[in-house]
Amino acid sequence: MKYSILLLFLFLALNLNGQNYQPDWESLDKRPVPQWFEDSKFGIFIHWGVYSVPSWGPTGDSIGVYDKYAEWYWRKMDQPGKVQKYFKEFHLKTYGPDFKYQDFAPMFKAELFDPEQWAELFKESGAKYIVLTSKHHEGFTLWPSAQSWNWNSVDIGPHRDLCGDLTTAVKKQGLHMGFYYSLYEWYNPIYRSDLNSYVDNHMIPQMIDLVIRYTPDILWTDGEWDKPSKEWKSEAFLTWLYNESPVKENIVVNDRWGSETRSKHGGIYTTEYGLIGDKEGIDSSIPHPWEECRGIGTSFGYNRNENLNDYSTPEQLIKLLVSTVSAGGNLLLDIGPDADGTIPVIMQQRLLDIGKWLKINGEAIYGTRAFIMSKKDEAINPETNKTIFFTQKNKDVYVICLDWPKSDIILKGLKPINKTKVQLLGTNISVAVKKAGGNLVITPPVLTPDDNQLAYVFKINSLNF
Numbered sequence: 001m002k003y004s005i006l007l008l009f010l011f012l013a014l015n016l017n018g019q020n021y022q023p024d025w026e027s028l029d030k031r032p033v034p035q036w037f038e039d040s041k042f043g044i045f046i047h048w049g050v051y052s053v054p055s056w057g058p059t060g061d062s063i064g065v066y067d068k069y070a071e072w073y074w075r076k077m078d079q080p081g082k083v084q085k086y087f088k089e090f091h092l093k094t095y096g097p098d099f100k101y102q103d104f105a106p107m108f109k110a111e112l113f114d115p116e117q118w119a120e121l122f123k124e125s126g127a128k129y130i131v132l133t134s135k136h137h138e139g140f141t142l143w144p145s146a147q148s149w150n151w152n153s154v155d156i157g158p159h160r161d162l163c164g165d166l167t168t169a170v171k172k173q174g175l176h177m178g179f180y181y182s183l184y185e186w187y188n189p190i191y192r193s194d195l196n197s198y199v200d201n202h203m204i205p206q207m208i209d210l211v212i213r214y215t216p217d218i219l220w221t222d223g224e225w226d227k228p229s230k231e232w233k234s235e236a237f238l239t240w241l242y243n244e245s246p247v248k249e250n251i252v253v254n255d256r257w258g259s260e261t262r263s264k265h266g267g268i269y270t271t272e273y274g275l276i277g278d279k280e281g282i283d284s285s286i287p288h289p290w291e292e293c294r295g296i297g298t299s300f301g302y303n304r305n306e307n308l309n310d311y312s313t314p315e316q317l318i319k320l321l322v323s324t325v326s327a328g329g330n331l332l333l334d335i336g337p338d339a340d341g342t343i344p345v346i347m348q349q350r351l352l353d354i355g356k357w358l359k360i361n362g363e364a365i366y367g368t369r370a371f372i373m374s375k376k377d378e379a380i381n382p383e384t385n386k387t388i389f390f391t392q393k394n395k396d397v398y399v400i401c402l403d404w405p406k407s408d409i410i411l412k413g414l415k416p417i418n419k420t421k422v423q424l425l426g427t428n429i430s431v432a433v434k435k436a437g438g439n440l441v442i443t444p445p446v447l448t449p450d451d452n453q454l455a456y457v458f459k460i461n462s463l464n465f
């Protein structure tokens with residue numbers, strides 16, 4: 001008896017079946033991002049909640065990037081600022097002065113929600129992971145959270161565990177399932193009056209509940225900017241997540257854990273419409289897994305006020321995917337379902353366009369890494385407007401051309417060996433390759449209209465580098 005207690009203590013001390021991260025960033029930052037994430041490259045973000053009912057935001061070039069987000073409807077309507085007047089005007093005109101944001105909740109019915117159909121679409125799109133808003137800044141949860149009493153999708157609105165139902169369907173398709181979770185809540189009185197109690201009795205219990213109920217592979221936090229990570233107790237939570245939780249092996253988190261953590265601490269670094277706060281993009285010379293997120297249009301939550309020209313074209317989306325992946329990042333492309341549970345047809349179409357391209361060209365995306373050579377920019381074709389991108393997998397290099405090259409592609413500094421072959425993905429046309437000086441030269445073959453694609457990939461086998 002005594003002996004076994006001794007053994008137990010020994011086990012605990014050595015933490016033999018677990019990891020042993022300490023509750024400080026120095027230790028937590030040592031955890032490698034699980035490889036499945038970097039290999040996946042393409043995921044789908046879903047912003048869905050009570051805001052999907054009004055589903056409205058201002059559009060056009062004069063409105064700032066963050067001011068177009070329809071999921072901010074409640075806040076933008078109440079908070080003095082550049083766009084308050086638009087939101088207020090729309091709200092008053094459409095719903096009248098006595099209609100509160102909370103009144104939208106019973107109208108969020110999800111009556112046509114078919115999680116299996118969603119998951120099939122996601123699978124077809126070529127995405128490898130899904131991130132659903134389990135709770136946005138409004139505080140409404142898409143699962144029966146005990147902490148979100150009467151402000152969740154089982155008590156009002158859909159009367160359904162949306163997180164649970166989607167998780168089951170997504171996992172059945174063999175995709176990774178994850179959740180977005182907002183640390184802060186705009187109007188929660190406990191958050192506003194007693195942060196410590198909010199964190200201990202609301203936020204951390206909710207995150208633990210999500211992890212234990214649904215064993216997600218991603219926890220994508222946000223709304224962190226209000227407080228430093230110490231106040232959110234992020235280090236303590238991550239220590240539990242990495243050492244003890246049922247998802248400790250596979251879980252991927254991002255860098256949104258406190259006002260000071262972006263691009264510094266946590267897991268993957270994140271950009272949003274190419275931005276980090278008010279700064280331009282990621283510094284991709286810092287080799288750290290990162291992910292760009294944005295909508296297909298200009299909002300994350302569905303915005304009925306958008307027109308076709310607010311949506312990216314299929315060509316633009318392929319360029320976004322390719323340029324992100326060639327800089328070592330992942331793309332988390334957002335869709336905003338309707339409050340009735342359908343995915344707007346334009347979004348379905350864009351996802352399927354990407355899927356169709358990936359079916360042929362996916363090997364140039366999945367499992368690749370940024371192609372880094374010394375003096376990389378000189379090694380590639382001198383292009384000012386960048387229509388040629390590179391990725392790499394082992395000894396193979398993929399040359400991804402957004403436009404069909406009208407003349408030879410000269411790849412400076414790439415050294416072919418005797419068995420080096422070039423193949424145009426999606427065709428069985430043999431592609432002429434030659435060595436000229438220190439360069440590799442690809443002569444594009446003749447194509448027919450049947451070979452038309454959103455972007456063309458030349459695969460160079462067996463390079464010597």
Ligand code: JFZ
Nearest residue numbers: 066069071222272276277278293300
């Ligand atoms: C946040 C959310 O507010 C937004 O609704 C969406 O969920 C997105 C994925 O994440 O957006 C932000 C985050 C940070 C800033 C602006 C918008 N910022 O730093 O200015």
